[in-house]
Amino acid sequence: MPMNIAEIRQHTPACSELIHFNNAGASLSPQPVHQRLLQHLTLEQRIGGYEAAQQEAAAVENFYSAFAHLLHCQPDEIAYAESATHAWNAVFHAIALQPGQRILTGQSEYASNYLAFLQMARLKGLHVDVIPNDEHGRICLDRLAEAISDDVGLIALTHVPSQSGVIHPAAEVGRLAKAHDILYLLDACQSAGQIDLDVAALGCDMLTGTGRKYLRGPRGTGFLYVRREALARLQPDRIDFHSARWTAENQYEFRDDARRFESWECSVAGKIALGAAANYATALGMHNIEQRVSELAATFRNQLRGLPDIQVHESGSSLSGIVTFSKSGENAESLQQRLRESGINTSVTRLSGNLLDLPRRGLGDINRASVHYFNTEEEIERFCQVLLNA
Template sequence: MNTDLLRAQTPACHDLIHFNNAGAALSPQPVNDALFEHLLLEQRIGGYEAGEATLDAQENFYHAFGRLLRCNPREIAYMENATRAWTLMLQAMPLAQGDRIITGQSEYASNYMTLLHLAKTRHIRIDVIPNDNNGQICLQTLRQKLDEDVRLIALTHVPSQSGVIHPAAEVGKLARKHRIFYLLDACQSAGQIDLDVDKIGCDMLTGSGRKYLRGPRGTGFMYVRQSMQDYLELPSVDLHSASWTRKDHFTIRDDARRFENWEHYVAGKIALGVAVDYACDLGMNVIEDRVRILAALLREKLRQLPGVNVYEEGDALSGIVTFNCDSHDASALQKFLRGHRINTSVVRHQINQLDFAQRGLPDINRASVHYYNTEQEIDTFCRCLSVRN
């Protein structure tokens, strides 16, 4: 991995330290070029006309994600964002009163709120599986909870509030054994972890473009296994997801694009495809190794600082590092770091009530590294924290 070249293609690296990749990573120049070129084309010749002129570039989106997830491009759909993709999959599940959905303690706030809404409106039961001592979903408890009433396991692969990587493939084996549908939120794992949907064993997978994939904001994707598509019930249809064949009849598409809308962010879709190709060309195994090495170094150096608490334990850890300083409020520390041109984020107790209540945590700080970050940036970051302490 040529870090100098990668940083040269990421202009902001020369002006700041970006440790907020779990929020929104910095896009490389080829991605920005693809985005701007299409917007300029729309400006020059018109939106519809630009769309017709770039059909190959749009089609690349599906092939790029097929390459990333090792699946058929017909199992890929473009979405406006990860939350839209995840909630659409949940809404499409033909659930009946009394059915159970199993989720984990680390579930993302919007996902869990959607489950709560489903419980109130469709009388679905929700079981939350606690984490084990390593912060991962407890597989022993999960096994005990699986019975004929469970219709779906909905799991977040890498939580927003923790660097833990949940054992997605092990959960997939249990789901297949018990013939239970499996929805995986890969919002934080896509782009930093090498993903193979067959090895994971999920039926549906959703994610965001703006995070570790380094795509534009306002973009997302979903994977829907071919054998699952006809089982799901479309909440709505339009002239893209279906064909109006007779006055009182329409035919639904025979691929995952049945979940898309005709009107969408064309420039963002093209640019996200470029971002995925960029990652695949680097090699997802190489990216994963680089991110884990940097995150491990950051955790090690943070633990050496007096008054700093690091919250990740275990071996299965991602590029997300959560911590706090005994003497400083999380928001104040984030503001201080930003004043020194270091981007981080704050993980708030209010939107992580399942996990943080169990762990007894207040608001904490989050630093999330990517492959274009450097060891020197980690040293600078830790020196800055030392001065603050």
């Protein structure tokens, strides 16, 4: 069924107030998701937090089934986290990497992930190898294949980088990882909610994401997928009586599902609302969402390319809803500010947070406009007018 954009925009009240092209930063929650969050917070206030969680037990459990549906896996392979970074760190630090082992990653790996590699390289004597991009701006599969040897303990990839509109060939990387029995950790923070993700097809052992971006969930929420067969290779470095069972005075056992990576305390309202956001995306159809985001972003890039003094920073055929660009003679921050004053939200991607990728592409701070399915062609035209007049 085609998407009813007018109805979707009615679910998103801010659409009548502003143009939101910062979906890769934090998108706008649709009414059903927002209402679900408020409803639970109100219930907590009315009857007590523990009592509210008990009353809403089915909605809490929906979080796991909703994400299992979204990612095409089983509910016991899903865990809740308070951010993508928390989810990512929980599994990364659970891998028994040994001194001298190598981590292979891409040049557009997310900054916090790369910092964790650097920290572990320093503390544990690991090595980090950055596989360069090919001429299309995607991780070079030949170079990755060449870099694989017995001492590789992990392949980690950011599926859709936050600083460019490229989509990396995550499934091809998964096939290489599987062929060599190397653990594969996929950061799907920007792809979840805009790309139809199938963890079996991607071949990843672990996948992480956040709630507030393309999934349109609340801030302070995230999720983790761990392939059931990979659990035995992952020992969490944190423990509580939710992630583990205290079996005798001096004994414990971790849970045998992905929830071994959770903490007992969490935002129950956030968890319920994030489950509702996954349901909302699934009901619209991830295939429909992927197609519309891709078409809008292509229109956006085409229109930008036609404007004087504008450079679009990505090309190629495998592109996401993230559009990055610069305007000659105007720094990224002041352009963002001017757009904001015209009621258009965008963001700036800073060199300081992208020391691997932006220098290799000869770029400094750049502007980023990220579209979602509720955006329209008219909004893109308005954006271009403002850019021309700026």
